[in-house]
Amino acid sequence: MLSKAWERRRARYDFVVVGSGYGGAITAARLANAPLNPAPSVCLLERGREWEVGRFPDRLEEVVAAQRSVANPSGLYELLTYRDISVIQGSGLGGTSLINANVAIVPDEETFEKQG
Numbered sequence: 001m002l003s004k005a006w007e008r009r010r011a012r013y014d015f016v017v018v019g020s021g022y023g024g025a026i027t028a029a030r031l032a033n034a035p036l037n038p039a040p041s042v043c044l045l046e047r048g049r050e051w052e053v054g055r056f057p058d059r060l061e062e063v064v065a066a067q068r069s070v071a072n073p074s075g076l077y078e079l080l081t082y083r084d085i086s087v088i089q090g091s092g093l094g095g096t097s098l099i100n101a102n103v104a105i106v107p108d109e110e111t112f113e114k115q116g
Contacts, residue, residue, distance in 0.1 A: 003050040003093055014040040021095025048092030049074045056098070 017028040028044040048068070057066045057076065068075030068091045077099060080087045090096040 001050055001052070003046075009043065010041065012041075013043040016043045016045065018045050019095055020044050020046040020093050021090070021097050024095065025097075046091075046093050046095065047073075048076065048090070050093040051076060051098060 015028075015031045017024045017031070020028070024044060024046075028042050031040055032042045034040060057063045063077065066072075066076040068078040074091070076090060076092055078089050078091050080089070088099065090098040090100075092098050
């Protein structure tokens with residue numbers, strides 16, 4: 001496990017990073033590994049829990065049960081709907097990167113050749 005129990009937190013940190021998605025995780029890692037003397041203390045806060053590899057919901061009933069709500073504040077999935085947009089976001093150590101399955105589209109070669 002990467003996370004620590006809330007009770008083990010320090011009273012003070014040099015840096016506090018809120019959110020452990022792509023941006024937060026990289027920021028926290030760079031701060032923690034910065035060549036500073038003394039080494040900075042870094043706290044990475046996330047509103048969800050740590051999901052162990054192999055423990056992600058993979059059946060429909062598990063996905064529904066893992067929805068974040070008042071009754072399930074550490075749920076993995078949160079669906080926000082607004083008039084013009086709907087957003088699904090992850091809640092847990094890793095942020096939304098937990099639920100996008102590292103999906104990336106490889107662009108066609110001609111995409112790189114287009115001029116704006």
